Amino acid sequence: MDLNYLSPYIRVAWDSIIDDPFHIHTRVIFDYEILYVKEGELEVTINDTVYYGIPGDIFIFKPKEHHSIKLISNSRLHQPHIHFDFFYQEDSQEVKVSYKPLHMMSDEENKWFRTNIIPDMPNHIRLHNPGIIEKLIFDIINEMERKLPYYEISAKGLFIQLWTELLREYHWMQNKHLVSNFKQLELVKAYISRNTDREVTLDELAEIANLNKFYLGRLFKKTYGVTPIHFHLAMRLEKAKQLLQFTTFPITIISEKLGFSSIHAFSRAFRKFEGVSPSYYRKKS
Structure with a gap:
């Protein structure tokens, strides 16, 4: 992906705090989602692969991937997360956040699925430097909630910073000797x-x-x-x-x-x- 052409559309940005029990059953989403584990421990299954998330972890959910999310600790779950498109499209404002499995999608909903343009990006990243990424996520959420003049532009800029930091984290994961x-x-x-x-x-x-x-x-x-x-x-x-x-x-x-x-x-x-x-x-x- 060439970041010079990145023009993200942020669909929703939520700071979600949920008490035990919490379980999102198998679903697919139309767009992309970044979920940050601030508190709690998660069992996340994505296309039959099981991951365990702890505070400081990032999960990246991609279009049409079957996934489920379950809280496994006896504490509350604090999971700020962002649904987004990498590029604004004509129907970006129409697309909803999905909680359905693929077989329950209507013909109209099937048209909303984005093409997965980041197939090599891992679904789970244990962050080397979570502080920077955590701050950017909360800054995006703050912009989207306050809706001050030009908040969309500000949120886009923050998202590009966020994605760049995630790419760097992936780079460090692949090249631990560089760290x-x-x-x-x-x-x-x-x-x-x-x-x-x-x-x-x-x-x-x-x-x-x-x-x-x-x-x-x-x-x-x-x-x-x-x-x-x-x-x-x-x-x-x-x-x-x-x-x-x-x-x-x-x-x-x-x-x-x-x-x-x-x-x-x-x-x-x-x-x-x-x-x-x-x-x-x-x-x-």
Whole structure:
């Protein structure tokens, strides 16, 4: 899913508190639902797979998935949850929250089912950092309940933040070794940011992180999508763009300020990243 095109429609956002006993029997929903376990323990069955939810867990229910929810602790259930479409559709305002099994759906209701566009996203996530996600969920609920001017836009923005955090949590689930080395990676990024005026080496960065340089390179690329040296060069060239656009420094001086060995090396790197020469970029800025 390309988040650049995400335009969610939030159907309902509830802060639900229920005393024992609580049991939603097998049903399917037309849209998507995010359920956060704030208090209580749940047994959740989704397409015949049984999950156990504890405080700090997230459940994601997808269109047409058979699921049931049962409180299994002897305490109340606090379960803020959100029903939504990832993209606004013509019938978004007509679609209801379903409590029916699939065989009880009418022909009209069968038209409401959304296409599942997140088949690989897990149904159950044990959050690494529940505080951020919990706050975003309650912020969305607050916006939807208060209905201040432009609340729909605010809720959309909060939802995009929420979904981004859930994608990050999924990423950490798949790459637990990144979590254990995240502080070292952040140290490397901070060091790179402070040294945009010269070249840095992988050996130098590995010493900062206290990691093998080849392992560091793989970790960094897995986390940020590029190697640390590529990331450093991109930051230097971003600084170059600022200097070209907002100062009158000659291009040779800009090249020197950013630690390039020559104006030719600077021009080659700039053209490779931006597709144009530094002088052309300045002229068009």
